[in-house]
Amino acid sequence: MTVLATDDLAARGAARIAWIRSRMPLLAAARDDLGRSRPFAGHRIGMSLHLEPKTAVLLETLVAGGAEIVATGNHGSTQDDVVAHLRAAGMTVFGSRDDSLDQHHANVASVLEAAPDILLDNGADLAAGIVARGETARVLGGTEETTSGGDRLRGELAGRVPFPVIVINDSLLKAIGENKHAVGQSVVESFMRLTNLMVPGRRFVVAGYGWCGRGVAHYLRQLGGKVAVVEVDALKAFEAALDGFRVASLLDLADWGEVFITATGRPGVLGAEFFARVADGAVLANCGHFPWEIDVPELMAGAASVIRMDEAIERVELPDGRHVVLLAGGRMMNLAGREPKGNSLESMDLGFLLQTLSLERIATRAAALAPGAQPVPDDIDREIARRMLRAMGADR
Incomplete structure (x- = not known):
């Protein structure tokens, strides 16, 4: 197996991400909007989510909105060239594809030790870690990507998460388009x-x-x-x-x-x-x-x-x-698996716009939201549906 130097890995990651970025028009428009409004300025977003090229475009979008990022991937799905590119871009990123499960748990702990005030979670690992540490007071709120994480928030973590968590997977838009x-x-x-x-x-x-x-x-x-x-x-x-x-x-x-x-x-x-x-x-x-x-x-x-x-x-x-x-x-x-591709670019453009606007809602209006797991606000769902239909040229 050929082992690439870090600079070569970062360059390969940059090239792959460039293609992905060019096919995600919803996030491109959001980057422009957030670059003007800067809703995440002064916030540190802690992330635990599959680290692959589409996720990198999401993180770029959040950074454009002023966020500081501290991130790790999920066990077994991290792509090393993407990690190298994100690190070269100045983000704090933990993990590699060959990490053991114990190392993955250590990576999640490292994200939490950086004291994020907004969580971008996948499987509720960050939320569970914050609860276990007794550090919930410093968290403004967050999002959860998956059904599995939503089940944990409403099961083992029910009543123990005093901040709002918007469950992206509860969105009918995501259910149809992505799932x-x-x-x-x-x-x-x-x-x-x-x-x-x-x-x-x-x-x-x-x-x-x-x-x-x-x-x-x-x-x-x-x-x-x-x-x-x-x-x-x-x-x-x-x-x-x-x-x-x-x-x-x-x-x-x-x-x-x-x-x-x-x-x-x-x-x-x-x-x-x-x-x-x-x-x-x-x-x-x-x-x-x-x-x-x-x-x-x-x-x-x-x-x-x-x-x-x-x-x-x-x-x-x-x-x-x-x-x-x-x-x-x-x-x-x-x-x-081998040569992982994940979900289609268009579906993740939609799904990650749901993430972006839900995180923006947390950053700007968390106090107006109930604590614990909750669905994506209806106005966000409908606005993204309109944008997606325009991007698809569905009226042509």
């Missing part, structure tokens, strides 16, 4: 790129029929896949059935599916009982934020042997002679 269509597209594209396997005629099981699961299931079917859905919520299962998908329990589908993709945000979806029944040769992949939907420790503990086929594919031999194939170590396959 259903962009995640659906990128997960299917990543499966094909990582495995080089055919979609048409292959049997897929999608666990979870939220917005991301819907998108994955629909894009697989559009490419000719045979798709079944596992969903514990009766209303969502009903929707999946009316959408024409086979709906059954995970164990009933264990020996039918050839590929299993988790999209629930919940831990232990694929566990010991499933591993005991899954068909020989099945491919296991996850697109949820946390690497816990597939119980990888349980899988590895029961393995006869593990063969690393390449950086994103492991063949796990089971004691009874069956084997399964694990993609990206059970992490988010479209950002932690």
